[in-house]
Amino acid sequence: MMFTRRTLLASGACSVAMPALAQVVATLGSGDEQISILSDGGFEMPLSTLARAVPVADISAQAGPSNPFRTPLNITCLRRGKDVILFDCGAGANFLPGSGRLQESLRTAGIEPEAVTHVLFTHLHPDHFWGALDEFDSPLFPNARWLAAAREIDFWTSAKVYDHLPADRHAFAAGAQRIAKNLGDRLERAEAGREWLPGIAAVETAGHTPGHVSFVLSVGGTSVMVLGDALTHPQISFAHPDWQPASDQDAELAAATRRRLLDELGRTGMQVIGYHLPGATGRVERQGTAYRFVGT
Template sequence: MLDRRCMLAAGAALLLPTGRFPASAQVVARIGADDAGVTVLSDGGFEMPAAMLARDIDIAQVRDAAKVGGPLTTVLNVTCLKRGQDTIVFDCGSGANFLPGTGKLAASLEAAGIAPDSVTHVLFTHLHPDHLWGALDDFDTPLFPNARWLAGAEEVGYWTNPKVYEGLPEDRHAFAAGAQRVLKELGDRLETRTPGQDWAPGVTAFSTAGHTPGHVSFAFNDAQGPVFVLGDALTHPVISFAHPDWRPASDHDPDRAVATRRALLERAVAEKARIIGYHLPGAIGRVEKQGAAYRFVQPA
């Protein structure tokens, strides 16, 4: 088994945290009733270089657009949907072995009054560490013992392919090793699905590939209309909207990710959907057209 300290060191080499980070467990946002709505929970956060927001763009321009003078603080938002007898969690945080400042999901679940054994489904947008590694608790057993675990067949196939390391830069090898370890522990509990299917009652997956090869987002409806849970399809509250053609360093396939962002933004505008972003501060908002680009608008 690959030592976890090695995985942490390799992941940190990519993200270069500075040591300042949001650390409090919390409920980030809610929509609908507590027993029939959405609760967004914090898994903490970390800082990374602003240069990660865009490849091949002058850093001064990136910082000006993002309104940051130094490193960028990114948050981790885990969405929980209660619907009838089902409690559905979208992604499950980074666990205790990713980066300092992360791994707050268990405390946030407790703060929200959501018992892990009440969760019926866990749906993964993709299998990066901050979305997957929290699947296991401190004893390497599934955090949600009674849940069905579902991930995209293409995403699982990519990370479990023995040749995955050949297509990854060395500083991301830990991402693959960690994914393989967690998926092995989940074992037969993990089910694979494809976009276009209902992965849970009333929750449909749709392809938003580019950030990773099999990245998916999820759509469902409530009394106010459509809601999209986007994972990392849109990752910054300004850059992803005002500059969708910029290419974040974290995207596996930058060109495909650009096409995905543009199509997703147009769909969100056309359907007047509320969106929930894993790394968007405040998590929930809407997309509005702004000239040839877009903007992220949050409730007052």
């Protein structure tokens, strides 16, 4: 199956993109242990994608009147001693205009592709996985180890994956299979609930995709969770965790995951990094019977 920007736009999954500049969005820590949040750009999506079966007027009352709304792409980069560890690697050149800016942001941060030692994937959706290859279909980070959850790899590389996806997501599977094939044995299988690297644990946060994971690590003595797409919108995901975004594959499981995460994060005050949250970093606070995202 061919997958192109036209295919994705026609699917209704995304709208016309807005341009975005390469940048370092935020930093945490210092010295030999530092996180830089790198922009991969961003794109626009209709408000209706934020919640199935919820009137757009109700969504707008929570998310704001802008329709479509813009979602950023924030990639976490941990520099720890000699290691340069990316959590996801962006959309690359074949997704949507306005995305695929990671290489520019890496240069802004003073990081060469050859310096990247590890890429840990939260999941294998296009805006997280398709940036793995360069324009010659070779791994963009030639010296890196690439790790993803075994359940996630199994789902996207199965010949039967199309039976479990709506037609407008078939391009996602075709892209994932092409990239996994080109990575070959470099794409390592790992399990949720374990450390994937010393001090970096993968937490099962399935629902958005079957093998979605988030990561817990410590930087400068501060615990941080890299959320991936477990919480994706700065108002809706926190105030209405039971609303079902169109991007969630298993909507009921994803909602249960959000509720569990919000309870935990609200109780512990742990710092979070959101792939699609403006400003990227913040904390979860209880607000009435729900929660809110407080940026830092």
